[in-house]
Amino acid sequence: MDSSQLLGITTFTYLFSTLLYVAILVFKTARLGRIATGFTFIAWLIQTAGLILRWRESYQMGIGHAPLTNMYESVVFFAWVIVILYLLIEWKFKTKIIGAFAVPFAFLAMAYASFSTDISQTINPLVPALQSNWLIAHVVTCFVGYAAFAVAAALGIMYLVKKMMKNGEDSSARPTTLPPLATIDDIIHKTMVFGFIWLTAGIITGAVWANSAWGTYWSWDPKETWSLITWFLYAITLHARYTRGWSGTKIAVLSIFGFMAVIFTYYGVNFLLAGLHSYGSS
Amino acid sequence: MKKNNSIWTFFASVRLAIFTLSFLALSSIIGTIIPQGESSTFYVQKFGPKMAQFFQVLDIPDMYYSWWFVGLLGILSCNLIICSLDRFPAVLKIIRADNFSVPVNRLAKMRERKSWSMLTSDFNGPGLSDILKRNGWKPQSKKTDNGELFFSQKGAWSRTGVYIVHTSILIILAGGIIGHFLGFKGSVMIPETKSSSKIYSYDNSTPIDLGFEVRCDSFAIEYYDNGMPRDYRSSLTILENGKEVLQRDIEVNSPLTYKGITFYQSSYEGYQDFVVTIKNSVTDKSKNFVASFQKQKLWEEAGIRFGVINAEGMGKRIVRSKLWVKVGDAPAVIEWVEDGKEITAGSDNNYKISVKQMYATGLQVARDPGVWLVYIGCGLMLLGLFIAFFMSHKRIWLSIQRDDDKTSSLLLSGSANKNRTDFSRQFSLLAEQLSKKIGSTEL
Numbered sequence A: 001m002d003s004s005q006l007l008g009i010t011t012f013t014y015l016f017s018t019l020l021y022v023a024i025l026v027f028k029t030a031r032l033g034r035i036a037t038g039f040t041f042i043a044w045l046i047q048t049a050g051l052i053l054r055w056r057e058s059y060q061m062g063i064g065h066a067p068l069t070n071m072y073e074s075v076v077f078f079a080w081v082i083v084i085l086y087l088l089i090e091w092k093f094k095t096k097i098i099g100a101f102a103v104p105f106a107f108l109a110m111a112y113a114s115f116s117t118d119i120s121q122t123i124n125p126l127v128p129a130l131q132s133n134w135l136i137a138h139v140v141t142c143f144v145g146y147a148a149f150a151v152a153a154a155l156g157i158m159y160l161v162k163k164m165m166k167n168g169e170d171s172s173a174r175p176t177t178l179p180p181l182a183t184i185d186d187i188i189h190k191t192m193v194f195g196f197i198w199l200t201a202g203i204i205t206g207a208v209w210a211n212s213a214w215g216t217y218w219s220w221d222p223k224e225t226w227s228l229i230t231w232f233l234y235a236i237t238l239h240a241r242y243t244r245g246w247s248g249t250k251i252a253v254l255s256i257f258g259f260m261a262v263i264f265t266y267y268g269v270n271f272l273l274a275g276l277h278s279y280g281s282s
Numbered sequence B: 001m002k003k004n005n006s007i008w009t010f011f012a013s014v015r016l017a018i019f020t021l022s023f024l025a026l027s028s029i030i031g032t033i034i035p036q037g038e039s040s041t042f043y044v045q046k047f048g049p050k051m052a053q054f055f056q057v058l059d060i061p062d063m064y065y066s067w068w069f070v071g072l073l074g075i076l077s078c079n080l081i082i083c084s085l086d087r088f089p090a091v092l093k094i095i096r097a098d099n100f101s102v103p104v105n106r107l108a109k110m111r112e113r114k115s116w117s118m119l120t121s122d123f124n125g126p127g128l129s130d131i132l133k134r135n136g137w138k139p140q141s142k143k144t145d146n147g148e149l150f151f152s153q154k155g156a157w158s159r160t161g162v163y164i165v166h167t168s169i170l171i172i173l174a175g176g177i178i179g180h181f182l183g184f185k186g187s188v189m190i191p192e193t194k195s196s197s198k199i200y201s202y203d204n205s206t207p208i209d210l211g212f213e214v215r216c217d218s219f220a221i222e223y224y225d226n227g228m229p230r231d232y233r234s235s236l237t238i239l240e241n242g243k244e245v246l247q248r249d250i251e252v253n254s255p256l257t258y259k260g261i262t263f264y265q266s267s268y269e270g271y272q273d274f275v276v277t278i279k280n281s282v283t284d285k286s287k288n289f290v291a292s293f294q295k296q297k298l299w300e301e302a303g304i305r306f307g308v309i310n311a312e313g314m315g316k317r318i319v320r321s322k323l324w325v326k327v328g329d330a331p332a333v334i335e336w337v338e339d340g341k342e343i344t345a346g347s348d349n350n351y352k353i354s355v356k357q358m359y360a361t362g363l364q365v366a367r368d369p370g371v372w373l374v375y376i377g378c379g380l381m382l383l384g385l386f387i388a389f390f391m392s393h394k395r396i397w398l399s400i401q402r403d404d405d406k407t408s409s410l411l412l413s414g415s416a417n418k419n420r421t422d423f424s425r426q427f428s429l430l431a432e433q434l435s436k437k438i439g440s441t442e443l
């Protein structure tokens, strides 16, 4: 069994998890909830094993490094954080249905990593610029932030769906219906705040790394600039909520917008704009 | 007076903050689409002369340093400063407030509250305050007209978190400005064995005097098995008035700093020449020579003649060279030497000779006296965000009042400025324990 097989399996298990969570909604059977959670957790464990195995394989190849150094590895890590964050939210807020919105993001990320022709899955040695602990800190912090924003966007979609279904006012917290709007709104805010701290740390660790490698902590290359744009967007959202009392639909829409900026920073810039970070694209 | 000043109100508003941040975010996109820092002909060719002229007016080719972008950052800074000055005094007042002076009727209206009435006038103040202590509160008490008031608070200073975040932005901007005006960035190519006391500025290629010399003793590249570069390394020596003061190897991600000037490994260039190192293994004396291809060289002192008579390469990279060495009158040695390996020569084989392709190391050189301020700002920002998001100012009051000879009433109330659900849970637990202790009816 090698890491790519394990990670390949994960792709399908996340798809199946998604279906299980959707099934709770469709069949209104609460018992499915426990199955969905258990299955998702096992899928996450398989992915964890895949990541650890990939790490070990790189050492066996004599070019050992943490599996966080190229597009493929970062997308896989992104999916991994989404699922663990989601499971933590499920545990803390005692609600299952969010899985039907959040886990598909993990599935899509894994599917993209596994099947896209843009991404190479081979384990490559690190060019000198990438040999830095700041790189690991940078990738981990950024992607924890991105994953939190993905979950916030999933919740934003869920909020809008619930709102459109016009049963917005029922405040029952039965396990087989969408949680009350106020609860979703609260979780959106909390995940966004969580993501904002990590994104801030991600931008900072990136700046420190750039300074130790090139002597400039900020050079306005497109990737840096886009991460700053994304950061501004979330700062605006937090201020609008905290000082101008925005909530509900407006914040839900902004959570989706914010995540679109994240996707552009992460994906769009590599393929549509040129810049320093372009070596991270293979 | 302040409050009536319309300019003050304008700069103290969060509406302006949201506007400025949105404008910064939107306009920043321009510079990620239109290439920055190209020559003016580039823009004429790519966008046409009319557009290029328009770009010139708005400084688009260097937009992040243009008057309007810097102006926006200026507005943001004023906004932050004035907004903070406007609000901070009120925050300080809350932090320093005398919480014992809150009237009981206000306490009775707090978001979190619970009251009991006891059928005794002889209440046990210390016993009740022990319950607060056991829950992690440190109550102070004050005698009131007909009873006692306990108060305890946590995290009053967490109210400053937001101000730490906002100040950190100003500190980072200040660091950036200092670096921009008092620092420089440039580069220099130094061939092995040579030194330089000047570097060339990125902005306009003008030479900048370092005030000391940097010598490149050697440059080496290591490769992975698949041919990818694994490591670029330069051995640098700093010289002051010709005297060696510091020797260090640098790599990408591991620069050398001397007198506030930092040298980063950034590129290299391969030459057609060779560096030959000859070492006397008895006296340990060694010397580097730059030898051109198929030219004889002489180390007079030791009476050694040598030269590179052939070389084999892979692309631009030379893998092995054929050395010709003649020490004194001994017969000449001719041998293939791999890059970085040694051969011996001389009557007692007391000379060790190695040869490698000659390189120049490409150094990026920067002086940035503002970077520490930027790092301090970044640290403060993370600290401030943590405080602002995860800590809250929690206050609880416990008021005991003797109503008449037979009864007294107890009021527990509290408030938190954030994370209210968490506080609410803590409050209920506390109330439950108090209930048990007094074992009496609740109101």
Ligand code: HEM
Pocket: A232, A235, A238, A239, A242, A243, B011, B012, B013, B014, B017, B021, B076, B079, B080, B083, B162, B165, B166, B169, B385, B388, B389
């Ligand atoms: C990119 C820049 C900025 C960042 C990262 C930032 C960050 C923050 C954060 C994290 C909070 C706390 C929000 C919460 O607790 O949920 C906050 C609150 C606030 N910010 Fe900013 N801010 C920025 C710019 C500004 C500017 C320019 C102003 C100018 C007026 C401003 C005014 C405020 C105000 C008034 C509050 C509410 C403070 C309170 O009453 O507790 N912010 N900001």
